[in-house]
Amino acid sequence: xxxxxxxxVADSPxxxxxxxxxxxxxxxxxxxxxxxxxxxxRWIGPVKGFSSTILACELREGGSYRMRMRGxxxxxHWQQGVFREIVPPERIVRTFCWTDAQGTPTLPETLLTVTxxxxxxxxxxxxxxxxxxxxxxxxxxxxxxxxxxDNLADYxxxx
Amino acid sequence: xxxxxxxxxxxxxxxxxxxxxxRRAIVARLATGEATVSELAEPFEMxxxxxxxxxxxxxRARLISRGRHAQWRPCQLKAExxxxxxxxxxxxxxxxxxxxxxxxxxxxxxxxxxxxxxRKK
Numbered sequence: 216x217x218x219x220x221x222x223x224v225a226d227s228p229x230x231x232x233x234x235x236x237x238x239x240x241x242x243x244x245x246x247x248x249x250x251x252x253x254x255x256x257r258w259i260g261p262v263k264g265f266s267s268t269i270l271a272c273e274l275r276e277g278g279s280y281r282m283r284m285r286g287x288x289x290x291x292h293w294q295q296g297v298f299r300e301i302v303p304p305e306r307i308v309r310t311f312c313w314t315d316a317q318g319t320p321t322l323p324e325t326l327l328t329v330t331x332x333x334x335x336x337x338x339x340x341x342x343x344x345x346x347x348x349x350x351x352x353x354x355x356x357x358x359x360x361x362x363x364x365d366n367l368a369d370y371x372x373x374x
Numbered sequence: 375x376x377x378x379x380x381x382x383x384x385x386x387x388x389x390x391x392x393x394x395x396x397r398r399a400i401v402a403r404l405a406t407g408e409a410t411v412s413e414l415a416e417p418f419e420m421x422x423x424x425x426x427x428x429x430x431x432x433x434r435a436r437l438i439s440r441g442r443h444a445q446w447r448p449c450q451l452k453a454e455x456x457x458x459x460x461x462x463x464x465x466x467x468x469x470x471x472x473x474x475x476x477x478x479x480x481x482x483x484x485x486x487x488x489x490x491x492x493r494k495k
Contacts (some may be wrong), residue, residue: 260478
């Protein structure tokens, strides 16, 4: 089993999720599994029994991505986004949003960045998902509020 | 079964309220304790009415509450919606960790097949 020690590295007050994981597979193959619909459908989705259908995966800048996940209960969930950057086999950046059947967002859009590092026969994957896509660190530092945000992180940790 | 996608209108309101950097900064400031409107306005180059508008959005999202006295109405942070927002992030974490577990298994399967069939495909 590949290192499932793959720590969640950060969960900051700006709501950024970072997950790192090492796979026992060469980078090209891991990248392929993230970008080709037939492969994607085989693993994306939270648990076995969820079936995922990739409805669109236009692998180019500005290309759209859309998938449907069907749960055990027969309920459908849609996820969609737009590719912002594709650098085979190193990096994928796309927006990520849950929507209803009509494609209307049900929650704010997030930005997903997946990076693939070549470790020879293995690959290190880093997944970065920012809930507040519009936020840049610059914004916050501008206001001189970074220490206040640290306080917020402490505060949330006590919940 | 566990529901992975919580689509709640309350949560949308919370995120919409928090999607603005000024409002997030206000929330961060209030995490250190209650404050008056003028105290909150201080770090920003913004008029009182502009700050008040932000406070109204936060109040509607039930992220803050305000004292009753007209003259001195300190703002206080309310934990519940923030907690819900944090939980929501947790559903993402679970979504990805379980997906990546499956990817790990799938990659193994692919590579075993490749070995069996040589490099024919």
